[in-house]
Amino acid sequence: MIIDTFYIVLGQLLVIIAIIIVILFIIVFIFGKYLVKIEGNYFPKFILLVVDSLYSPFKTISKLLKMDEHFIDNIAIRVRDDINKEKFKKIPAEKTLIFLPHCLRHRNCPATLQKEGLNCTECGLCSIGVIKKKAEPLGYKLYIVPGSSFVKKIVRENKFKAVIGVACHEDLNQVMMLLSDFCPQGVLLKKTGCFETTVDVKEVFEKIDSKY
């Protein structure tokens, strides 16, 4: 009898939790659509808290509904970008790291992989060299990393206050979440994949120049 009651209560609890998740998903969906049209006038911290906490269930719901697979990541990236934009601008370049993904490199890249990532020689074959040439003289520290384990290592070994990340949707969202205490600013790859990806260099420069 007690066991039956326990299972009934448990079942009801699960149904209530599922309903709450669906309601929150609808709210985030509406804000996500609305976000494209407005600047700043919403509840970014609430949206971010909900998306971060319910990331996996939300991804599952979007998949079940055959929605854009990047919808949830796009919202999180955009909101985190907005929240941190003004604070990011005030932090000097010397205290800002830039993470570029390894996959941006050209197939004939002569650079070698070191313990802190790829050692770009600015050979001119890909956008990494272009970004490096602009960012480093301004004081930014730039890292070309093959994965999040490198990011974690660099974060442990550096003193910094802000970060610019370039990556595909999921990776960028994960890195911005991981580095949420460092005013993260994100730029999505224009062409994703594991090899010879591309980024809009102008967009990266806009982030770099936003401090001046």
Ligand code: SF4
């Ligand atoms: S610019 Fe740098 S990363 Fe790009 S191909 Fe040349 S050495 Fe490699």
